Amino acid sequence: MTFINYASREINCKIVYYGPGLCGKTTNLQYIFDSTAPQSKGKLISLATETDRTLFFDFMPLELGTVRGFKTRFHLYTVPGQVFYDASRKLILKGVDGVVFVADSQEERMDANIESLYNLEENLQSQGYDLMKIPYVLQLNKRDLTNIIPVEDLAAELQRKGEPVVEAVASTGAGVFDTLKAVAKQVLTELRKS
Amino acid sequence: MADTPILLREKQYHQIKAVLARLRLDSAAKVVFLVDKDGQEIASLGEVGNLDTTSLASLAAGNVAATGGMAQLIGEKEFPTLSHEGERESIHISVIGRLLLVVVFDDRSSLGLVKLRSKQISQQLATLFNEIANADNGDLESPFAGITDEDIDSLFN
Numbered sequence: 001m002t003f004i005n006y007a008s009r010e011i012n013c014k015i016v017y018y019g020p021g022l023c024g025k026t027t028n029l030q031y032i033f034d035s036t037a038p039q040s041k042g043k044l045i046s047l048a049t050e051t052d053r054t055l056f057f058d059f060m061p062l063e064l065g066t067v068r069g070f071k072t073r074f075h076l077y078t079v080p081g082q083v084f085y086d087a088s089r090k091l092i093l094k095g096v097d098g099v100v101f102v103a104d105s106q107e108e109r110m111d112a113n114i115e116s117l118y119n120l121e122e123n124l125q126s127q128g129y130d131l132m133k134i135p136y137v138l139q140l141n142k143r144d145l146t147n148i149i150p151v152e153d154l155a156a157e158l159q160r161k162g163e164p165v166v167e168a169v170a171s172t173g174a175g176v177f178d179t180l181k182a183v184a185k186q187v188l189t190e191l192r193k194s
Numbered sequence: 195m196a197d198t199p200i201l202l203r204e205k206q207y208h209q210i211k212a213v214l215a216r217l218r219l220d221s222a223a224k225v226v227f228l229v230d231k232d233g234q235e236i237a238s239l240g241e242v243g244n245l246d247t248t249s250l251a252s253l254a255a256g257n258v259a260a261t262g263g264m265a266q267l268i269g270e271k272e273f274p275t276l277s278h279e280g281e282r283e284s285i286h287i288s289v290i291g292r293l294l295l296v297v298v299f300d301d302r303s304s305l306g307l308v309k310l311r312s313k314q315i316s317q318q319l320a321t322l323f324n325e326i327a328n329a330d331n332g333d334l335e336s337p338f339a340g341i342t343d344e345d346i347d348s349l350f351n
Contacts, residue, residue, distance in 0.1 A: 001198075001199065001200060001230070001232050001234070002199035002200070003199065003200045003202070003230060003234040003236070004199050004200065004201050004202065004336075004337070005202045005207065005236075006201065006202060006203050006204050006207070006334070007202065007203070007204040007206075007207030007208065008207070011337065012234050014232060014233070014234075042246060042248045042249055043246055043249050045249050045252065045253065047256070056256060056260065057256060059233075059249065059252045059253075059256075061248045061249075061252075064349040064350070065348070065349045067337060067338070067341060067345055067346075067349065068337040068338070068340070068341065068345070069337065070337040072349060075233065075234070075248075075252065087263050088260070091256070091259040091260065091262075091263060092256075092259075094231070094232055094259065095230070095231070095232025095233070095234075177350070181350045184346075184349070184350075185343075185346050185347075188338065188341065188346050189346070191199065191336070191338040191341075192336075192338040192339070192341050194198065194199065194336075
């Protein structure tokens with residue numbers, strides 16, 4: 001939920017990166033963290049297992065700059081992708097302003113993408129949101145690998161409402177900021193409407 | 195559809211700060227802060243220093259959400275208070291509707307005192323925040339009303 005503080009002239013929005021296990025959600029955040037100036041970011045908090053799998057969430061606050069005298073800050077979260085962490089995923093979606101679905105482009109992960117996307121729709125619904133109405137971007141990650149599905153086929157299967165589709169290689173940063181920009185733009189445009 | 199934004203006016207912000215200041219004094223706490231259940235920090239007060247209150251707010255909300263989930267699994271609505279005691283520093287969290295009141299304290303205070311004082315001001319904070327959530331903000335000019343696509347693009351340049 002967007003929080004606008006007229007006293008400190010700050011706007012805070014929440015963006016959640018969703019997707020199947022090992023699709024690159026944390027890598028997206030890590031890249032944003034690594035390539036952002038220190039004064040624009042807070043700490044990257046990762047609640048992960050000993051083998052670096054996300055256990056609860058990753059979090060980083062990112063300050064983008066000033067709009068009409070208000071500091072614009074985005075709180076970026078990832079969810080744990082593994083199927084059995086569903087209760088955690090639901091909790092993290094509370095108060096969300098925009099969602100990025102990170103799809104794994106590899107052929108063998110297609111079923112996992114579809115399952116995770118259904119899970120996103122269900123969990124949004126359980127929190128009172130509708131995927132069709134919320135700011136949303138589809139990122140097709142791992143485009144540098146060899147065993148990938150063509151963009152058109154992935155989009156045909158995973159695109160839900162004409163949302164922006166961004167090709168990415170999160171490990172090198174390709175498409176990472178384009179994705180963030182696409183979702184942030186929708187969130188701010190929604191705020192303009194309301 | 196996202197939720198309606200929370201708009202916090204300057205006067206309300208200072209009212210909240212005043213309540214937190216009194217709690218801090220009465221409970222001999224180091225830092226007191228108020229967080230939305232979604233992890234947004236609303237106000238903080240005290241010896242903040244290098245304390246990363248943004249991360250602490252997010253983790254406090256995650257903590258309450260996780261224990262709230264456990265509560266529901268055993269048939270409780272939620273756990274209204276959480277305490278974490280360290281060797282030197284401790285944290286007490288009270289759930290007040292959709293707010294979390296977080297108090298950081300050390301051996302200058304005690305868990306009992308913090309609990310008591312937190313409980314005493316809970317109702318006041320709940321009333322204040324209720325007014326904020328239900329306020330008619332028609333007179334308030336949205337910072338986004340006149341925002342252009344160029345303004346948004348400029349954030350990323």
